[in-house]
Amino acid sequence: MGLPAMAIVLLMALLQTGTAAAETRAFSKARDAITEPSHAQYEYIVVGGGTAGCAIAATLSEHYKVLLLERGGTPYGNPSIERLEGWADLLRDDPTESSERSPIQAFRSADGVHNRRARVLGGGSAINAGFYNRASDAEVRAAGWKPKSVQEAYEWVEERIASPASLGPWQKALKNGLVQAGVTPDNGLTYEHIQGTKLGHSIFDAQGRRHTAADLLFSANDELLTVLTFASAQRIIFNVSDENKQPRATGVEYTDSRNATHFAYLQDGFQNEVILSAGALGSPQLLLLSGIGSCEHLAEFNITCHVDLSAVGAEMVDNPINAIVLVSPNPLETSLISVAGITHEGVVIEGASGGNWTWQWPGMGQLNIFPPLERSVEMISLVQTNLQNLSSNTKEQIDQSGFILSKVYDPISSGTLRLKSRDVSQNPYVKFNYYTHPRDVETCIRGVKYLHKLLQTPAFQGFRYTTVTPIIALLYPELSSSEGERTDGAYIPDLKNRTETANWCRDTVTTIWHFHGGCVLGKVVDKRYRVFGVRSLRVVDGSTFTKSPGTNPQATVMMLGRYVGVRMLKDRKIAEETVNSRN
Known part of the structure; x- marks a missing residue:
């Protein structure tokens, strides 16, 4: 159901925030791609300087000449x-922001949900809310990873970027409230993904400074690692001259910020490889643009098909979330996600607080304003133009609010990714098909039940109005009528009306940026992350996942980069020793 125009304008006041001076750290490893020669050779070429790419590039550079390309x-x-x-x-x-200098590239899925892709060294770890925790033991087993090596890889990452998350009054209330609502046991501070309520870790340190995956490059061998920024990979180059063998990746064509073309080639050597770490959208898109995918689909764009692999771009999944905003009568700290409630029903509850409320931007859909397909760019722009009409007093009142989300941990609904053009800078077509599977809707309804319980707990009474104030009435007119459920500060659908609750799940669905799939393990890549039907090419990133591991996936994506990198070094050492022994 819609809100009056003034209510929408008031909601948008949540965007207001201050900024702090940056603490700049010297970083000498990266240089602009315009400084690179038109042709160069390396032993490994890593495409994508994100959460996995930085980890694997730093690891391989311990012994070999590595190029890391970041767009x-x-x-x-x-x-x-x-x-x-x-x-x-x-x-x-x-x-509509399209500047290649922006660290974020916006995209809107065919479902209508607005989303964000990282376009910066460090990838998603440079633009996310910072929460850090590991995959569960069951997820490690399902992936076929060796637990001891996984533990070592996590520890390598954590030594460089992870800190205990902080607990201010709001986050403490969320933690205590979850336990009181039955999300037990209270597991305290832990890296582990286990049922109950936990205080997690963060890539923000105690001083509020972010440590991204780019920090992992400080562990690299400077003499062997080349990091190029504003280097946009256009396609993978293959040698297909021998018809009796599989195509072999021999290099990457990329452009710099002046649109000049460069070619990075693999040096001669049977162990040298190209590694795609361009993310759940970028990696399948680059495979398609390079001729790896459904031959029928590639023919639509006159792309030569080297390997007919229809699983490229399939099983695209995004974890849906639905959320509420609770306007508080008492001051709140500015906090990002520090606490997680992990339930046995497949619901994860998290929250944030304070005035930095881009989360409530109408295009994201958290405030029940517009169903996904109605979240047009024009509507969003119209709302944003009214922000300046708000009084400072109104902004201050609305900024005093907390945000609570319910996430479907392991959705069944999935979709597809396809090309829209041959221009790699343009987003591909992607549809996630949120809540098309009935089980996902049931999980969302269970999440709504937890939100109800949470707001009734003693821990949250200091953050709820006891009456519907004028501000709340403007924000949530439903609270002043017989519709919906009164929670004195937040609107949640009436659980007695199952149809209404299911529709609320569909209409307020949005993303928490945990999309994955497109190059799924076992269908596009093997257990060593080598692409089927091709030699000297791997994909190592979240596109290989069948589910988003842990509460938040960044820790495991970074771990995967280190894990695969270490394994590649060991395998190469064994192969080289075998060759030398024969000689």
Whole structure:
């Protein structure tokens, strides 16, 4: 159901925030791609300097000559990236923003949900809310990873970027409230993904400074690693001259910020490889543009098909969330996600607080304003133009609010990714098909039940109005009528009306940026992440996942980069020793 225009304008006041001066750290490993020669050779070429790419590039550079290609710039010196207080600024850009210098590339799925892709060294770890926790033991077993090596890889990452999350009054209330609502046991501070309520870790340190995956590059061998920024990979180059053998990746064609073309080739050597770490959208898109995918689909764009692999772009999944905003009578700290409630029903509850409320931007859909397909760029822009009409007093009142989300942990609904053009800078077509499977809807309804319970707990009474104030009435007119459920500060559908609750799940669905799939393990890549039907090519990133591991996946994506990199070094050493022994 819609809200009056003034209510929409008031909701948008949640965007207001301050910024803090950035703490710039020296970073000498990266240089602009315009400085690179038109042709160069390496032993490994990693495409994508994100959460997995930085980890695997740093690892391989311990012994071999590595090129890391990143289509964006560095995160260093940008206060919106480096400081917790500036985080909301990252997501405030106009959804039509197309500047290649922006660290974020907006995209809207065919479902109508607005989303964000990272375009910066460090990838998603440079633009996310910072929560860090590991995959569960069951997920490690299902992936076929060796637990001891996984443990070592996590520890390598955590030594460099992870810190205990902080607990201010709001986050403490969320933690206590979850336990009181039955999300037990209270597991305290832990890296582990286990049932109950936990205080997690964060890539923001105690001083509120972000540590991205780019920090992992400080562990690299400077003499062997080349990091190029504003280097946009266009396609993988294959040698297909021998018809009796599989195509072999021999290099990457990329362009710099001046649109000059460069070629990075693999040096001669049977162990040298190209590694795609361009993310759940970028990696399948690059495979398709390079001729790996459904031959029928590639023919639509006159792309030569090297390997007919229809699983490329399939099983695209995004974890749906639905959320409420609770306007508080008492001051709240500015906090990002620090606490997680992990239920046995497949629901995860998290929250944030304070004035940095880009989360409530109408295009994201958290405030029940517009169903996904109605979240047009024009509507969002219209709402944003009214922000300046708000009084400072109104902004201050609305900024005093907390945000609570319910996430479907392991959705069954899935979709597809396809090309829209041969221009790699343009987003591909992607549809996630949120809530098309009945079980996902049931999980959302269970999440709504937890939200109801949470708001009734003693821990949250200091953050709820006892009456419907004028501000709340404007924000949530449903609270002043017989519709919906009164929670004195937040609107949640009436659980007695199952149809209404299911529709609320569908209409307010949005993303928490945990999309994955497109190059799924076992269908596009083997257990060593080598692409089927091709030699010297791997995909190592979240596109290989069948589910988003842990509460938040960034820890496991970074771990995967380190894990696969270490394994590649060991395998190469064994292969080289075998060759030498024969000689």
